[in-house]
Amino acid sequence: MQRLKQYCPKCKRDLPKTAYSPKRWGRRGWKCRECATTERRKWYAKNLEKGRETCRRCESKDPRFRLLRHARERAKKYGVPLDINREDIVIPVVCPALGIPLSRGVGGHKDGSPSLDRIIPAKGYVKGNIAVLSHRANRLKQDAALEELEALVRWFGAAIAKLETTA
Numbered sequence: 001m002q003r004l005k006q007y008c009p010k011c012k013r014d015l016p017k018t019a020y021s022p023k024r025w026g027r028r029g030w031k032c033r034e035c036a037t038t039e040r041r042k043w044y045a046k047n048l049e050k051g052r053e054t055c056r057r058c059e060s061k062d063p064r065f066r067l068l069r070h071a072r073e074r075a076k077k078y079g080v081p082l083d084i085n086r087e088d089i090v091i092p093v094v095c096p097a098l099g100i101p102l103s104r105g106v107g108g109h110k111d112g113s114p115s116l117d118r119i120i121p122a123k124g125y126v127k128g129n130i131a132v133l134s135h136r137a138n139r140l141k142q143d144a145a146l147e148e149l150e151a152l153v154r155w156f157g158a159a160i161a162k163l164e165t166t167a
Contacts, residue, residue: 010035063104064089067116067132071125080124088127089116095134097155098148102134111136119159128163 005014010031019032031039064086075082091114094101105113113135116125123129140152 006032008032008035010039062086063091063114067091067114071116071130075125080118080122082125084125084127084130088130089132091132095137096131097133097137097152099151100134100136102132105135109135119156119163128166131159 004016006017006020007014008020008031011034013032015032019034067089068084068086071084072082074080091102095112100112102114103110103112109115111134114132115135115138117131117133117138118125119129119131136148137152137155140148144152
């Protein structure tokens with residue numbers, strides 16, 4: 001004979017099987033829908049900011065999430081400090097180094113895609129040492145026209161001078 005009730009280890013009640021979702025199997029047995037919902041809401045409230053930082057949908061709405069996520073990966077890879085958060089990343093309308101409009105590329109990096117740059121690479125991703133430039137400005141070390149290099153040198157000179165006056 002089949003049992004008509006199921007024990008919920010969370011609320012410690014025998015409930016009808018209709019009170020359970022078929023996908024709510026926990027480590028200690030089935031959880032009723034009410035307990036599973038309460039547990040899920042607590043988890044989301046606790047992990048809300050962490051969840052937002054890794055959510056792909058959030059990245060599509062705010063490119064600062066992607067820039068910060070990749071900066072964290074590079075900081076870990078290269079062993080440089082990182083003490084910035086999403087609010088520290090300010091994306092201008094145009095690239096401050098080259099003057100080209102910044103917009104997120106669809107399907108990959110484009111010349112005008114925003115890119116997080118360390119002004120002095122050894123200092124890492126710390127407040128005051130980061131800037132958002134175009135992807136092209138960050139790639140110029142490989143292949144650049146003379147005018148682009150001059151614009152980049154002017155911007156980096158001004159940025160380093162500003163950094164040294166605040167330090």
